[in-house]
Amino acid sequence: MLARLAENLYWYGRYIERAEGIARLINVTDHLNMDLPSGVHTGWEPLVRITGNASLFNDSHEAAREHDVVRFLVLEDSNPTSLKTTLESSRENLRSARDLVPREAWEQMNALYIKSQEQLSGKLSKRRRQDFLEQLILDCQQIAGTLQGTMSQDHAYDFILIGRHLERADMISRILEVRGYDLLPETTEDLGPFESVQWMSVLKSLTGYQMYRRHVRSRVSGADVLRFLLRDGQFPRSIMFCMRALEDLLEGLPGEDDRSLRVVARLQRLLNDTQVGDLKGKSLASFMDQLQIELADTDTAIRQTWFGSDL
Amino acid sequence: MDMENYTSNNFYDELIAKGGRPRVASRAVWKYLKNLDKDELTERKGACDLAALVAGITFRVYFEDTGVDRAMPFDLIPRVIALKEWQDIEAGLKQRVTALNRFIDDLYNDQEIVKDGVFPAELLANSENFLEQCRGISPPLGIWAHICGSDLVRDGDGTMYVLEDNLRIPSGVSYMLENRQVMKRVFPELFEDSGIQPVDDYPSQLYDALASLAPRPVDYPSVVVLTPGIYNSAYFEHAYLAQQMGAALVEGRDLIVDDNDEVFMRTISGLEPVDVIYRRVDDAFIDPEAFREDSMLGVPGLMRAWRSGKVALANAPGAGVADDKVVYAYVPEIIRYYLGEEPLLDNVPTYKCQVPDEMAYVLDHLEELVVKPANESGGYGMLIGPRSTKKEREKFARLIKKDPRNYIAQPTLALSTCPTFVQNGVAPRHIDLRPFVLSGLQTYVTNGGLTRVALKAGSLVVNSSQGGGSKDTWIVDTEAS
Numbered sequence: 009m010l011a012r013l014a015e016n017l018y019w020y021g022r023y024i025e026r027a028e029g030i031a032r033l034i035n036v037t038d039h040l041n042m043d044l045p046s047g048v049h050t051g052w053e054p055l056v057r058i059t060g061n062a063s064l065f066n067d068s069h070e071a072a073r074e075h076d077v078v079r080f081l082v083l084e085d086s087n088p089t090s091l092k093t094t095l096e097s098s099r100e101n102l103r104s105a106r107d108l109v110p111r112e113a114w115e116q117m118n119a120l121y122i123k124s125q126e127q128l129s130g131k132l133s134k135r136r137r138q139d140f141l142e143q144l145i146l147d148c149q150q151i152a153g154t155l156q157g158t159m160s161q162d163h164a165y166d167f168i169l170i171g172r173h174l175e176r177a178d179m180i181s182r183i184l185e186v187r188g189y190d191l192l193p194e195t196t197e198d199l200g201p202f203e204s205v206q207w208m209s210v211l212k213s214l215t216g217y218q219m220y221r222r223h224v225r226s227r228v229s230g231a232d233v234l235r236f237l238l239r240d241g242q243f244p245r246s247i248m249f250c251m252r253a254l255e256d257l258l259e260g261l262p263g264e265d266d267r268s269l270r271v272v273a274r275l276q277r278l279l280n281d282t283q284v285g286d287l288k289g290k291s292l293a294s295f296m297d298q299l300q301i302e303l304a305d306t307d308t309a310i311r312q313t314w315f316g317s318d319l
Numbered sequence: 320m321d322m323e324n325y326t327s328n329n330f331y332d333e334l335i336a337k338g339g340r341p342r343v344a345s346r347a348v349w350k351y352l353k354n355l356d357k358d359e360l361t362e363r364k365g366a367c368d369l370a371a372l373v374a375g376i377t378f379r380v381y382f383e384d385t386g387v388d389r390a391m392p393f394d395l396i397p398r399v400i401a402l403k404e405w406q407d408i409e410a411g412l413k414q415r416v417t418a419l420n421r422f423i424d425d426l427y428n429d430q431e432i433v434k435d436g437v438f439p440a441e442l443l444a445n446s447e448n449f450l451e452q453c454r455g456i457s458p459p460l461g462i463w464a465h466i467c468g469s470d471l472v473r474d475g476d477g478t479m480y481v482l483e484d485n486l487r488i489p490s491g492v493s494y495m496l497e498n499r500q501v502m503k504r505v506f507p508e509l510f511e512d513s514g515i516q517p518v519d520d521y522p523s524q525l526y527d528a529l530a531s532l533a534p535r536p537v538d539y540p541s542v543v544v545l546t547p548g549i550y551n552s553a554y555f556e557h558a559y560l561a562q563q564m565g566a567a568l569v570e571g572r573d574l575i576v577d578d579n580d581e582v583f584m585r586t587i588s589g590l591e592p593v594d595v596i597y598r599r600v601d602d603a604f605i606d607p608e609a610f611r612e613d614s615m616l617g618v619p620g621l622m623r624a625w626r627s628g629k630v631a632l633a634n635a636p637g638a639g640v641a642d643d644k645v646v647y648a649y650v651p652e653i654i655r656y657y658l659g660e661e662p663l664l665d666n667v668p669t670y671k672c673q674v675p676d677e678m679a680y681v682l683d684h685l686e687e688l689v690v691k692p693a694n695e696s697g698g699y700g701m702l703i704g705p706r707s708t709k710k711e712r713e714k715f716a717r718l719i720k721k722d723p724r725n726y727i728a729q730p731t732l733a734l735s736t737c738p739t740f741v742q743n744g745v746a747p748r749h750i751d752l753r754p755f756v757l758s759g760l761q762t763y764v765t766n767g768g769l770t771r772v773a774l775k776a777g778s779l780v781v782n783s784s785q786g787g788g789s790k791d792t793w794i795v796d797t798e799a800s
Binding site: 009010011012013014100103104106107108111115118119122163261262263314315316 | 559561567572584585586589
């Protein structure tokens with residue numbers, strides 16, 4: 009398999025996962041803000057931080073008003089992680105590798121792209137926005153399902169999954185960093201009311217609420233949610249789950265170089281050895297920082313090993 | 320559909336004979352279309368436009384600096400040719416391409432056709448597409464143009480003419496294949512027992528032709544398609560053919576030529592050898608070592624790999640020497656010279672401006688003629704006499720006098736029409752036909768080819784970059800149905 013196409017499929021996997029993640033974030037924030045009285049409102053500003061573009065946003069906006077944030081996350085051409093640009097990048101990457109993926113999957117991706125270009129060019133009312141985002145999430149799932157059901161589980165497919173799991177782990181860590189910092193302050197006096205509603209929204213942004221209830225069987229608390237999203241071995245949107253999937257995938261790839269496997273093993277140790285229930289405030293932030301650094305190292309190792317990037 | 324009043328106003332119509340009755344091979348489809356009501360037809364048309372857009376069957380159009388993907392407009396009404404007629408055309412195309420390949424091989428080697436005074440030496444000396452780097456090379460099987468797309472047009476009296484031969488990197492075959500897929504989906508009923516000849520084996524024929532060029536004696540040669548990338552107007556086709564052949568779709572940066580002149584591609588498991596490259600990158604860009612140094616699309620060293628026989632290139636570099644509108648004028652002579660046969664397919668009568676008498680005639684009759692530069696494709700840089708302004712004609716007169724070798728002129732043909740779905744029903748539109756000819760161990764001609772249609776009323780320009788669309792082409796065995 010060509011190294012360039014492996015890289016394109018890897019980025020396809022990352023971008024399409026990112027698009028889905030952003031859609032979920034916006035929808036959950038919508039729902040949360042409807043549940044909370046305006047004084048407790050978390051507002052929209054955390055979303056800008058989660059997607060890592062606070063400085064870009066602040067350059068052109070004075071305050072994080074809903075309209076501006078949503079526009080920035082959905083439509084903004086200069087935002088490299090807006091829905092619009094991530095869908096474009098997903099499509100371009102898949103298009104360049106279209107000879108490797110089943111035609112149905114490419115057509116679904118292309119249809120999603122065309123449809124969203126049309127819808128995003130009009131005005132998105134709140135109501136239409138939710139419908140649009142929900143449909144987009146379903147469309148992303150449909151493409152993933154088509155790929156799984158019709159594509160040979162070869163290296164080309166592996167690289168899509170590698171991109172997906174790495175991106176997913178990254179998104180989970182960002183959500184936990186930003187929301188966790190607000191929700192798990194150093195001193196418990198700062199704890200606001202509605203804490204559990206807010207943690208529920210964290211779970212929902214990763215579609216984890218229902219699975220959490222089934223498997224954790226206790227009220228929704230910060231420590232349990234953290235443990236679930238960081239360490240659960242069965243829930244597909246926990247960081248541990250993503251790391252194990254990555255480990256399996258990387259082991260199956262050709263080559264002697266095991267740099268990326270070593271980083272993934274380090275990440276798993278970090279998750280296992282940390283008392284995640286005790287994390288709060290600064291310790292939580294620095295733990296998430298460390299996770300993100302390791303995830304970035306995984307990306308670097310993968311690119312150097314298989315894509316021939318000189319980094 | 321109300322088609323009783325269809326008339327093609329004195330042009331030869333591919334489906335309907337004089338008097339308004341369908342030709343024998345078109346009877347079935349005409350009857351079928353007549354019985355469809357307009358809503359049903361509109362609905363099916365909508366379904367097939369959407370299918371094309373979603374499949375990404377697009378070509379790229381450039382305005383100034385920005386490119387946009389456009390779906391190639393597709394017309395539902397097929398163009399029909401009777402199998403009997405087609406078999407004659409097929410034989411003519413094989414003859415033509417065989418002679419052209421002999422001609423190219425001769426030009427790069429002994430140049431006997433020049434020595435024998437059949438082809439003027441000065442034409443060769445001034446040829447833009449003759450590549451000095453190819454002198455003395457004889458590629459496998461002596462074939463240079465493995466894939467040829469010849470454009471055919473039918474004149475008012477029903478004669479088929481060859482308008483030009485595309486021997487560099489002809490495109491359009493993927494639309495031929497896709498159009499058939501769409502038609503089968505939209506009109507499944509029509510394909511039962513109607514004697515329509517299949518077209519889908521093109522990718523496997525192409526693969527066989529390419530594999531037969533492999534320099535290494537291996538069972539499964541490594542065949543790749545070299546594309547300039549996703550921003551090329553024909554990227555869809557490159558990806559499509561690679562996918563259909565199971566070949567890797569590579570860009571220049573994926574390939575590397577080592578010191579032994581062997582070609583490899585960079586894979587996730589390291590370097591893997593490459594035997595045959597179906598290249599869709601122009602000659603000038605394939606190798607910055609040999610041609611344009613600034614090319615980012617090519618592979619440094621590819622020419623030396625090809626010259627030393629370590630890799631096969633299709634089409635061979637330099638094949639474009641015979642893809643030139645002045646050489647075109649000599650094709651009948653070329654066929655007689657190499658094959659000792661009379662041409663089976665006619666050339667459009669052509670005036671060569673480098674012959675003084677013919678130039679004088681052209682300058683006197685600019686208003687009636689179509690003037691074409693030797694090396695432009697896609698309908699650019701032409702003068703269409705009957706529609707030109709005085710200023711344009713004066714400009715062309717100057718251009719011709721300055722560089723006669725670069726121009727030919729032809730009478731304007733009354734291009735045939737085909738019924739085409741338009742806003743208010745069905746109307747005649749001018750069409751041409753591009754069949755594809757593969758030359759390897761065997762010579763293969765597609766069943767039909769790509770019919771291009773000028774969608775504007777009265778227009779003769781069928782190029783997709785200038786508002787043309789396409790149709791499915793049916794070769795119908797009337798004795799089978």
